[in-house]
Amino acid sequence: MDHKKRALTIVSTPYHLMVFLFVKDALLSDYETDIVVTDKTASLRELYESGRLLSVFGQAFFADGKNIKNPYKGSLAMLYESFISNPEFPRLFADRPSPDLKSYSDIFFASPGIPDEISKEIIKTAIRKNRRIRFHRFEDGFASYTKPPVSSVTSSLGRFLYRLLMRFDIRKNEKRLYLFEPQLAEPNVADSKSTGFSLKKIPNDEDRIRRVTSQIRELFQFTPKEIPAQYLFLGQGTDNVTNNPKTYASLISEIADHTGHDNFCIKPHPRGVHDRFDPSLMMYEDSAPFEICFADGQMEDKTLLSYYSTACVSGKLLFHSKCRIIFLYPMAGDSFSEKCDYEAYFAKLQKLYEGVEIAHSREELWKLL
DSSP states (O other), X not given: OOOOEEEEEEEOSHHHHHHHHHHHHHHOTTEEEEEEEETTOHHHHHHXXXXXXXXXXXXXXXXXXXXXXXXXXXXXXXXXXXXXXOTHHHHHHTTSOOOOGGGOSEEEEEOSSSOOHHHHHHHHHHHHHOTTOEEEEEOBTHHHHHSOOOOSSOSHHHHHHIIIIIOOOHHHHEEEEEESOGGGSOHHHHOHHXXXXXXXXXOOOHHHHHHHHHHHHHXXXXXXXXXXXXXXXXXXXXXTTBSOHHHHHHHHHHHHHHHOGXXXXXXXXXXXXXXXXXXXXXXXXXXXXTHHHHHTTTTTTOEEEESSOTHHHHHHHHHOOOOEEEEOGGGOTTSBSSOOOOHHHHHHHHHHSTTEEEOOSHHHHHHHO
């Protein structure tokens, strides 16, 4: 009888899936691995419905977070759902098959800070059905390096009740955060005594990059559009954080004038509303996940500019891209109502990778360009 270990992963974005493919290749070769795709990203739903996930995973499941009746529960509802019965779990999967949580030894998910509502419903159901279950986090970009992970059982009373009633200690069964570059993590993330998590490196040597890139191409079957310019500005998610859109746009306009409009384009942020300020500027828009441009190799001779978008960095973290990056956040002025407080992160990033620059003034920027 085959007693092969089984793992389950939860992914909500193409980036989650790409990162987990590296985790799977490096750490789970002796596991049978299944996947839960959530409703958060339309392209992942299409990928689930295509059946292509089964070329890489044993089983694939779809969790629809819109079916959760109340993601903001009181303490009595949490107690009932945690220790007696959780009606939200079958709602997540509606009329589709749901994973047999008793059959897994390990569950992986991406979650800076507190797990999202879908992960929470799966986690508390898994603990009730399987006292040997272990949970692991993997990185979700910039936030995973700057925002400390929070226990899946957030309250000290909840952790006490799990130990008392179920003899399940979440601190012993959830303690690893997998990152491509653990040395980039802020001290508040790396402090295992405070967070309870130890940081582990996701290996991504050149052979592994080739294998995972092949899987990414097979799964997504996207041919990304060719980027029509040497210089690509990545917009910020400015819907809620722009203090002064005119200041935000003015520097972008100056850069386009400096490089020439034919050699400059903007990739609007999916949640941004201030990136389309000048109809004379080219826009780069594509339904393919942006990281596929890095996997496809077409970014190697490009210069990426951004105030502080960490989508710039994903190519270097995952695929060792040789693209050039210029961060403009010291020149943001009154552009944003939020403050970029991660100087240490960007400084370490600059030391770790070639081709990462920080422009503190227009004079520095023009020299870099």
